[in-house]
Amino acid sequence: MPTAFGDKLVIAISSRALFDLSDSHTVFERDGLEAFAEYQRQHEEDILEPGEAFPLVKKLLALNAEKTRVEVILLSRNSADTGLRVFNSIEHYELGITRAAFCGGESPYRYVSAFGCHLFLSTHAEDVRQALDAGVAAATLMLAGSRRGDDGELRFAFDGDAVLFSDESERIYKQEGLEAFAENEKSKAKTPLSGGPFKNFLKALQSLQADFPDGDCPIRTALVTARSAPAHERVIRTLRQWGIRLDESLFLGGLDKGEFLRSYSADVFFDDQQSHCHSASQHVATGHVPHGVANEPKE
Known part of the structure; x- marks a missing residue:
């Protein structure tokens, strides 16, 4: 693990697991990469709705109230240009996420080990399989029928x-x-x-x-x-x-x-x-x- 993280718990999260990117993903699947990039730029000031992993990430980061115990890394198939909307949303929700890898359409799994992550959560099954093959705990998040309330635990x-x-x-x-x-x-x-x-x-x-x-x-x-x-x-x-x-x-x-x-x-x-x-x-x-x-x- 990188020495800069010490003994922190390090979690990697994909942008589509953290936020609801279904609108832009529909554009990508229907019209292709260029249309997707243009859509993201046009909507980069529009705050994204929370995704499946958002409540979990929020609780993990709350553990840093007294001292920094958890590091959350954003791993995304977006480019830095199209990922600006994601970082704007991170700032809006005041999430303590400062490190990211934007991979321009490529799988981000190869950075899971480089960041020294203990866990990788994504909605992309193939990225998860590759992370598991690299020896890192990983899971594909599924759409949930309900979410647990926030009681701090x-x-x-x-x-x-x-x-x-x-x-x-x-x-x-x-x-x-x-x-x-x-x-x-x-x-x-x-x-x-x-x-x-x-x-x-x-x-x-x-x-x-x-x-x-x-x-x-x-x-x-x-x-x-x-x-x-x-x-x-x-x-x-x-x-x-x-x-x-x-x-x-x-x-x-x-x-x-x-x-x-x-x-x-x-x-x-x-x-x-x-x-x-x-x-x-x-x-x-x-x-x-x-x-x-x-x-x-x-x-």
Whole structure:
């Protein structure tokens, strides 16, 4: 990580995740790049409406009230010229975002590692896949059916297999069924799972939590998994071996996750399976993690 950021949590966000750019994107798809650029210049003084990631980014930046703990980087396929509208909107909403990469139509994923980011959020699925391939936690934000109110607390929720953990156990489930999966997890209960794409982000979050006084931390984390007993033990022992503590753990045994995420009041939930993401997005902001066996092309 760049030394200038020290031990800050560094989040990269695409312009279309931060703001609602649907109007200009429609122009781009219908009329091409030149028409898009002209549209942005004509409307550069028009303030953009918040996008899917806006409430999350606002809460993250609020953690900097006493000291700078979080750095948010804007990564955009716009050029600097067409991106002026985005920066005008950042200034309007008084968001503390000062660093950006405008890539003139190219994918900005290659700057995720250069900035030392712990997490990349985008609405462009291919950019997300490339960031994951580069070893950075990343997710494609989906349109949410509702948004959580702003009570000052920041709540993250994570699926287990193929997100926090590797997909090694999920592969057994997909290939051999639930009974073989359960037997494997029982026999390997004391063997820690390998880390998944969001392990390092969760560790960075825990470090951020530790920077607040005991009993006064505005960040909560939760595991929301389809696992149930006896497959729970391996998860608990893995997290213990990693030295990671989650505030809440929900072992749902295949129950729909949406209502539980609403009850937990997640600001964002990360899952590798599209079906779970669609269900969750009716209740909370949701990021699809295109990683693991569930996202491999079917033969």
